[in-house]
Amino acid sequence: KKTIEIGVFTGYSLLLTALTIPEDGQITAIDVNRETYEIGLPIIKKAGVDHKINFIESEALSVLDQLLKYSENEGSFDYAFVDADKDNYCNYHERLMKLLKVGGIAVYDNTLWGGTVAVPEEQVPDHFRGSSRQAILDLNRSLADDPRVQLSHVALGDGITICRRIF
Numbered sequence: 428k429k430t431i432e433i434g435v436f437t438g439y440s441l442l443l444t445a446l447t448i449p450e451d452g453q454i455t456a457i458d459v460n461r462e463t464y465e466i467g468l469p470i471i472k473k474a475g476v477d478h479k480i481n482f483i484e485s486e487a488l489s490v491l492d493q494l495l496k497y498s499e500n501e502g503s504f505d506y507a508f509v510d511a512d513k514d515n516y517c518n519y520h521e522r523l524m525k526l527l528k529v530g531g532i533a534v535y536d537n538t539l540w541g542g543t544v545a546v547p548e549e550q551v552p553d554h555f556r557g558s559s560r561q562a563i564l565d566l567n568r569s570l571a572d573d574p575r576v577q578l579s580h581v582a583l584g585d586g587i588t589i590c591r592r593i594f
């Protein structure tokens with residue numbers, strides 16, 4: 428019912444969440460670029476779910492830190508979908524572990540990084556190398572070691588990791 432979307436682009440995943448949550452559900456949707464959100468906004472309006480969305484044009488990390496300044500936000504979110512700058516995924520996870528309620532779900536997109544997280548280093552094509560791939564490798568390792576979550580990895584698209592906060 429109370430959700431966060433980090434990385435909106437034109438709002439494809441945002442629309443899916445908005446259609447799925449209850450009529451009085453709310454999405455705090457964050458992206459550095461409002462223009463791309465506005466491309467998809469007419470479709471979101473046509474679907475009749477725009478009233479569920481609070482779009483914030485900003486770097487996501489500062490919005491999460493702002494939310495955490497108010498104690499009533501701690502442990503209050505049911506769901507978060509993360510699909511933005513990979514370099515900050517571990518930082519987002521730390522904030523989300525405080526914002527999500529116990530039993531709440533965080534979903535991280537692109538955790539297979541084209542399959543290159545599971546091949547020997549020397550076989551990784553050049554265009555998959557770089558800080559984003561390293562950030563995904565770091566995230567996957569730290570999630571596997573994180574006692575606060577139960578994990579499920581879905582080998583769909585570019586890989587989706589589903590985390591349930593268990594304490």
Ligand SMILES: C[S@@+](CC[C@H](N)C(=O)[O-])C[C@H]1O[C@@H](n2cnc3c(N)ncnc32)[C@H](O)[C@@H]1O
Nearest residue numbers: 434435436439440458459460486487510511512
């Ligand atoms: C892959 S797209 C999101 C796609 C979207 N979830 C969908 O299903 O269509 C990534 C988005 O993350 C946004 N982004 C990148 N860095 C960001 C940051 N630091 N804070 C917030 N949004 C960011 C980009 O502007 C871009 O729109």
